Amino acid sequence: MLYTAYELAYAAVAPARIAAGMGARFWRSPYNPAAESWFGRSAAAALDVFENVMRRYPKPEWGLDSTVVNGVEVPLVIREAVKEDFCTLLHFERDADALAKAKGKDAEPDPKVLIVAPLSGHYATLLRGTVEAMLPGHDVYITDWADARHVPLSAGRFDLNDYIDYLIGFIRKIGPGTHAMAVCQPGPALLAAAAVMAEDNDPLRPASITLMGSPIDTRRSPTVPNQLSQERPLHWFEQNMIYTVPAPYAGAMRRVYPGFVQLYSFLSMNSDRHVNAHYDYFQHLVDGDGDSAEKHRNFYDEYLSVLDMTEEFYIQTIREVFQEHSLPEGKFMHHGRRVKPEAITDIGLMTVEGENDDISGIGQTQAAHDLCTSIPDALKLDYIQPNVGHYGVFNGSRWRSEIQPRVADFMRMAAKEAAKREDLKAAAE
Incomplete structure (x- = not known):
C-alpha cells in the first residue's frame, strides 16, 4: 500500500x-x-x-563522449556489450584511430577493466568520475543495474547468487586478462565470483580484483548503517522495507525495496x-x-x-553480509557450494579504504586479505587514503590524483605477473 x-x-x-x-x-x-x-x-x-x-529524478545520462589520451581528444561511444534482464554491461568504446594517434600504432593494448557498480539505490552513473579517470589508460566496462520496478515478473527472481553469476558471465565476456574493480557494496560478490572462478581453474578468471570501500567484514570498525543492520531482526526488514510495485509499471506485483x-x-x-x-x-x-x-x-x-532492488537480493544481502557475516565466517554458499576465497592463488588483490569512511569502516575491506590466504604477498596491496570519506574513495580530486594512479599501477603489475606465469606454463608444456 x-x-x-x-x-x-x-x-x-x-x-x-x-x-x-x-x-x-x-x-x-x-x-x-x-x-x-x-x-x-x-x-x-x-x-x-x-x-x-x-x-x-530520472536516470541520469552519462554525459561522456570523449576522453583525453596524451593530450589527444579521443571520441568514445557507449555500447551495450551484454544485455540481461537485471543488468546491462556497458562498454566505453574509444575510437580506435584516435587512440592509435594518441598512443602510437605499436602501443600495447590498454588493460580491460570491469567496474562493478553498487546495486544499493543509486544508478551506475554515480561512478561517472570513476569511469572518467580510468578511461585514458584503460578499456572500461561497467555494470548498469536495472530498476526492478521496470523488470516484469516473467523475468523471474534476482538474488545475490544471480548477481555473482552475472559478474562471472561479464568477466568471461570481456575476455582473458580482465581486471575487476568493485566499488562499495559489490565487494563481497566480486570476491565470491573470483573465488568460484579460481576454484574451477577458469581460464578467463580475472587478472586482478580491486575492492574499494567494501563491506567484506562489517564487524570491523562498525559504522551506523552496520549497527542498524545488526540491531534489527531480518523480519523487521521484510515487514518495513519491502513493498509491491503497483501498476502501470512493467514490474507490477514484484516485491521490491523501493x-x-x-x-x-x-x-x-x-x-x-x-x-x-x-x-x-x-x-x-x-x-x-x-x-x-x-x-x-x-x-x-x-x-x-x-x-528499486528486488526483495530477494536486498534481504539476502542484509542476512549474508551484514548479519551473519557468511563470507568472513567461511559459510557463504553460492548455489549450494561453499565459496572459498582461499582457493584464489594467482589473482591480484588490492583493497582501498577511506580514512573517514562512515559507511564501510577501516578494516572492513582489508579483511579480504585475511580471507585470501593463498595469494602471494607480491600480488597483494592495501591502501588507506587519508582525509577522505566513503564517496572520496572513488570520486573527487583525491581519487583522481592519489587513488586512481595506484590502482592503475597495481593492475599493470598484476597483468605482468599473469603474463610471466603464462610464459612459464607454456615453456613447461
Missing part, C-alpha cells in the same frame, strides 16, 4: 509542481520588470527550490546537511551565483535519482 500511496501523492502534487515551475520562469522573465528586484529573485528562487524538491524508501534513509542520515544545502541553494539563486547553484543541481540530480 505504501508504494501506491507514494504514487498517488506524487500525482496529487503534480499541479503544484508544474505551477511552481511556471511561476519561477515568470519571475525570471526578461519581460518582467520586477525580475531583477530582491522580491523577484526571492520568489523565483523559492519556487525553484519547491519544484526541485517535489519533482521525480528507491524512495532508500532515499529517505539516505537523507535522514544527514538531514541537517541536506536542509542547509537547499537553503544555500536558495541563497545562491537569490544572489545570482549561477556556478554554485549549478553545482547543487548537478549533485542532487544524481543523488536523488534512485532505483
Whole structure:
C-alpha cells in the first residue's frame, strides 16, 4: 500500500509542481520588470527550490563522449556489450584511430577493466568520475543495474547468487586478462565470483580484483548503517522495507525495496546537511551565483535519482553480509557450494579504504586479505587514503590524483605477473 500511496501523492502534487515551475520562469522573465528586484529573485528562487524538491529524478545520462589520451581528444561511444534482464554491461568504446594517434600504432593494448557498480539505490552513473579517470589508460566496462520496478515478473527472481553469476558471465565476456574493480557494496560478490572462478581453474578468471570501500567484514570498525543492520531482526526488514510495485509499471506485483524508501534513509542520515544545502541553494539563486547553484543541481540530480532492488537480493544481502557475516565466517554458499576465497592463488588483490569512511569502516575491506590466504604477498596491496570519506574513495580530486594512479599501477603489475606465469606454463608444456 505504501508504494501506491507514494504514487498517488506524487500525482496529487503534480499541479503544484508544474505551477511552481511556471511561476519561477515568470519571475525570471526578461519581460518582467520586477525580475531583477530582491522580491523577484526571492520568489523565483523559492519556487525553484519547491519544484526541485517535489519533482521525480530520472536516470541520469552519462554525459561522456570523449576522453583525453596524451593530450589527444579521443571520441568514445557507449555500447551495450551484454544485455540481461537485471543488468546491462556497458562498454566505453574509444575510437580506435584516435587512440592509435594518441598512443602510437605499436602501443600495447590498454588493460580491460570491469567496474562493478553498487546495486544499493543509486544508478551506475554515480561512478561517472570513476569511469572518467580510468578511461585514458584503460578499456572500461561497467555494470548498469536495472530498476526492478521496470523488470516484469516473467523475468523471474534476482538474488545475490544471480548477481555473482552475472559478474562471472561479464568477466568471461570481456575476455582473458580482465581486471575487476568493485566499488562499495559489490565487494563481497566480486570476491565470491573470483573465488568460484579460481576454484574451477577458469581460464578467463580475472587478472586482478580491486575492492574499494567494501563491506567484506562489517564487524570491523562498525559504522551506523552496520549497527542498524545488526540491531534489527531480518523480519523487521521484510515487514518495513519491502513493498509491491503497483501498476502501470512493467514490474507490477514484484516485491521490491523501493528507491524512495532508500532515499529517505539516505537523507535522514544527514538531514541537517541536506536542509542547509537547499537553503544555500536558495541563497545562491537569490544572489545570482549561477556556478554554485549549478553545482547543487548537478549533485542532487544524481543523488536523488534512485532505483528499486528486488526483495530477494536486498534481504539476502542484509542476512549474508551484514548479519551473519557468511563470507568472513567461511559459510557463504553460492548455489549450494561453499565459496572459498582461499582457493584464489594467482589473482591480484588490492583493497582501498577511506580514512573517514562512515559507511564501510577501516578494516572492513582489508579483511579480504585475511580471507585470501593463498595469494602471494607480491600480488597483494592495501591502501588507506587519508582525509577522505566513503564517496572520496572513488570520486573527487583525491581519487583522481592519489587513488586512481595506484590502482592503475597495481593492475599493470598484476597483468605482468599473469603474463610471466603464462610464459612459464607454456615453456613447461
